[in-house]
Amino acid sequence: MTGAFLRIKLPPTFFSFYGNLSIAFEMETDRPETASSKTTGKLSSACYLLCAAGCLFPGLLALRDLLLGYSWHVSLPLSGVLTLSFRGGGLSAYFVVILSILGFCVSVYSVGYARHSSASWPSLLLYGIFVSSMYAVFYSANIPAFLVSWETMSLSSYFLVVSDTKNPESARAGLLYAVMTHIGTAFIMAAFMVMYFATGSLEFTAIKAGLSGAGGLRSVIFVLALTGFGTKAGIIPLHTWLPRAHPAAPSNVSALMSGVMIKSGIYGILLVSLDILGGQPTLWWGVAVLSAGAVSSVMGIMHALMERDIKRLLAYSSVENVGIILLGIGASMIFSFNNLPSLAGLALAAALYHVFNHAVFKGLLFMGAGSAVHATGTKNMEEMGGLIKRMPWTGLFFLVGSVAICALPPFNGFMSEWLTFQSLIMGIKTSVVLTKTFMLLAGAALALTGALAASSFVKAFGITFLGVPRSQKAEGAHESSASMLLGMGILSLLCLLLGIFPGYMLRLISNIPLPGLGSLPQFTPGAFAVTGVASSGVLPIVLLGALLAGAAFVFAFPRLAGGRRKTTKTDPWDCGSRIFKKIYKPRKEVRIEYIVKPFFTREIEYRSEITPLAEAYFYRPFVRALHNVAHFAKRLQSGNLQLYLGYILGTLVVLLVVWG
Amino acid sequence: MPKAWVVVYSITDFITIGMLLTVVAMNSLKRMESFLRAYTINSLLLALLMAVSAFYLDAAHLYIAAAVTLVSKGVVIPFLLKKVVRQLKITHEVEPNINTPLSLVISSILVVVVYSSLSRGIFIEGFTENPLKVSISIILISLFIMITRKKAVTQVIGLLLMENGLFLAGFSLTYGMSTIIELGVVFDVLMGVIILGVFLSQIKKTFIDLDLDKLTTLKG
Structure with missing residues (x-):
């Protein structure tokens, strides 16, 4: 049985990698004399298509594993002491499905993206290694396999971040990323070492069995793992590398980094705290995760609100979304401490659902941003504007992503955030006072986050795509190529489908063998109601209908009623920097150089900065x-x-x- | 043979104290040639000590060690150093960092520290007690000489003196290491002297001086 799985599962996983390897070397060999940019483009297209195909198989297999509850285990003995072992099914399969979907779409997108940018063969090769190593991280079943794949993932993404060799900023961002990621890895290694010395085993399953009795040691492992994986996930204050590394990387890579790679941090936290450490978590674990989530979500989105660089804005928004996911995980831990398994399952399901959703819409948004950056040649949103007329499809897809990330129905972001809210609110209804207080605070943080996220994406979409072009570059923008649009289109459709049919998604999640998820209340596919725990629900289809009707009304009413349609000019809003003075610590400066004071000016410099807290x-x-x-x-x-x-x-x- | 042991005690004590005195005397020596001569005497005394022990312990391999020490440290190394000194035209040490009376006092303090602290040692008794204390004193005092002097050549000689002290310490603890180890050590020292000679001429060429204070300019 094992051998058969080895043949079936592993080749597709590493297929993309080998494909890239061979093509990359071919490209290198015939480059010097003959290869014009056209053949290079063709080869890189082939390369990315191969990657996309490579993502399909493991994705479908993982989906089957998840639906039918299969699990498999493969051991690759390298030497007498060192064995790499991999497993599938359950939590791994769930994350593999996410990676496969995003990997497929991003690879399709990259076909068009790389044709115009200066993609060199090392970056193609690294892309393949990066995707394969993420698969390996999710498949790992023992410590050596996990650490090797984790390091491969970190290093290949580091090299992808610094692949833009012309820009000194990207080298600095890469250095920061390398330092932070290695600090994180050091913590993870420490956590694994403690596990190994406590149990004498390298296999996760054996460690899980061995650690069931250990008391204080489990907390030590938890803290080390939370810090280590939190660095990768981007929990504040360990997030500093995120807003630097994401803008520096090519957009297809930042889509994968933000969509999946930072989720590997979440995967690690889930793996260690819920699977390996298992059992009942201590109260303060949940409180720690919940507070980290609350701080990350609020602070992340507040920084996003202030950004001018579109990719940095998206990076900060990733910090926020990781915060929302952690809110769910933390709430789930607190519930299971209080012996509320169904609520714990609900909160965890909300978190896992949001992991999926965030991967989809953040990948979409990064690709949209990549298209816009590509078309205009600048990352500064203030130099864009009016792009929706020049690139309508990209604009539409970016709008879908923005609406989804703002958690507006009927898109997927709404469903997972609504579920998170539901679990927090039901926590308020429970009888334990401490739980109530935490849930109340977390709910408040989530509400604030939602509002700020909406305004920050209104800004992102509005400044980038609406209005008139504010620079020559924006005026000369052009629509992206078909493959780029296809990649974004699939994800946009998915945003809608995941939002309209949340029941199927939750059925998928309830197959994951984590505490509480088995007892998840059954959801009917059409109507979306949390029965069994409390009686509240939504009908996504009805929501969609209501929304469409509302949109039609908004469109029709001014025309029917003959209201004012003139353009009005007023002072722009200063983006709330005055309200949150304590947190942003804004600095504004206007410097004017005169030739003849005060009539002729040579130069006016406006400067407004906020302090990263x-x-x-x-x-x-x-x-x-x-x-x-x-x-x-x-x-x-x-x-x-x-x-x-x-x-x-x-x-x-x-x-x-x-x-x- | 109780009587023979008494003789061994007094003779080894006599020779090792002689070695200590040459090292202490170096504190007050200014001329390069006398400095070198003190080192030569020190090495010769070391060889003599080994020969005497070989005679009384009736150990053949110690004769070899004594002969090797005599040739390398008593003849070859002083010859090489004298050549270097002549080539580089150094006759006198400049004024040391710490003046002569004070450095003599400090040397004696070092000896006192060694004697008082090692008297409580667990492994020192009988034949080797005195040689071991002397050897540690020699190591510390030659390190001290390296601190007070400024010329690179004196540093090299100080280092070689320390090596003599270490040799003595090893000898007094083990009654002579096996021949192959001693040969190796001696060979190392020889190579060291040759390399240091090259270094000295390079320093001279670069800084027009062998004064080590100039080396601070290399600091980043």
Whole structure:
């Protein structure tokens, strides 16, 4: 049985990688004399199509595993002591499905995207390695396999981030990313080491059995894993690499990074805290995750609101969405501590649903942003504008993504956030006072986040696509190629389908063997109601109808009623920077250089900046302290040989006197 | 043979104290040639000590070690160093970092520290007690000499003196290491001297001086 699975499962996983490898080398060999840019483009297209095909098979197989409840396990002994083992089914299969869908769409998108950009063969190869390594992370069933795939994923994404060699900013972003990701990996390794020394086993299943009795040790593992995986997921204040690395990477890569790679952090948190550590979580675990989620969601979206760089805005919004996912996970932990399994299952299902949804719409948005950046040649939204007339399809898809991420019905973002809300609100209804308080606060944070997300994406879509072009580049924009539109189109459709048929999705989630999910209340596909726990529900189809009717009304009413259709000019809104002064710490500056004061000006410079909170209060003091210590240590290093010898003599004499 | 042991004690004590005195005397020496001569005497005393022990312990391999020490440290290395000194035209050490009376006092303090702290040692008794204390004192004092002096050549000689001290320490703890190890150590020292000679001429060429204070300019 195992052998058969080895043949069936693994080849498709690494298929894309080998495909890329061979084509990449072919490209390199015939490049110097013959290869014109056209053949290179064809080869890179073939390469990405192969990647897309490679994503299909594991995705379909994982879907089957998930639906029928199959699971499989493969061991690859490398030497006497080192065995890499992989498994499928359950949680792994769920994340593999997400990766496959996004991987497929992004690969199709990349066919068109790479044709125009200066994609070199290493980046093609790295793309394949990156996708394959993410599969390997989700399939891993023991510590060595997990760490090897995790490092491969981190390193290949690092090289993809720095692949734009002309831009010095991307090298700096890459360095920050490399540092942060390795700090995270160090924590993960520490967590795994503790597991290994506690149980003497490298297999996750054996560790799970061995750790069931350990008390305080489980908390140590949990904290290490939360920190380590939280760095990858982008929990505030460990998120600093996200808003730098995502804009620096090519857009197809940032779609994958934001859509799936940061979810591998979520996967890790789920794997360690719910699967491996299993059993009943301690209360403060849930509180820790819930607070991390609340802080990340609110702070993330507040920073997103202030961004001018469209990809940085999306990166900050990823921080926010990871926060929402963590709200669900944290709430689920608190519920299972209080012996409320059905509520725990609901909250966890909401979190998992949001993982899926965020992957879909964030991938879509990054691809849309990539198209816009591609067409205009700038990442600054203020230099775009009016793109919807020049690239209508891209505009439409970006709008779908924006509406979904703002959690507006009938798209998918609404369903998962509504579920999260439901679980939090039902938590308020429970009798435990402590739970009530936390749920109330988390619910408030989520509500604030939702409102801010809406305004920030109104801004993102409005400034980028509506109005008139604000620069020559925006005026010369053109519609993206067919493959790019296809990639975005599939995801847009998925946004709608996942929003209209949430019941199927929850049926899928209820097959994951995690605590609470089995007892998930059954949802009927059409009507979406949380029966069994409480009586509240929505009918997505009705919502869609209501929305369409509303839109028709808004469109028709002014025309019928003959209302005002003139353009009015007023002061622009300053994006709330005055309300949240304490958090943004805005700095505004207007500098005017005169030729003849005050009539002829040479140059006017407007500058408005906000202070990134985590950097100003968490990282900078740390770095400054490190500098001070280093400065002090530098005084010891006079460069004088005699002084160094004196240190040695002093040490020797002291040692003699003390221990002689 | 109780009587023979008494003789061994007094003779080894005599020779090792002689070694200590040469090292202490180096604190007050300014001329390069006398500095080198003190090192030569020190090495010769070391060879003599090994020969005497070989005679009393009736150990053939110690004779070999003594002969090798005599040739390498007593003859070849001083010859090489003298050549370097002559080539580089250094006759005198400049004023040391710490003046002569004070450095003599500090050297004696070092000896006192070693003697007082090692008297509580667990493994020192009988034949090797005194040589071990002397060897540690030699190591510390030659390190101290390296600190006080500025010329690179004196640093090299200080290093070689430390090596003598280490050799003595090893010898007094083990009654002579196996021949192959001693040969290896001696070979190392020889190579070290040759390399340091090259270094010295390079330093001279770069800084027009062998004064080590100039090396601080290399600091980043």
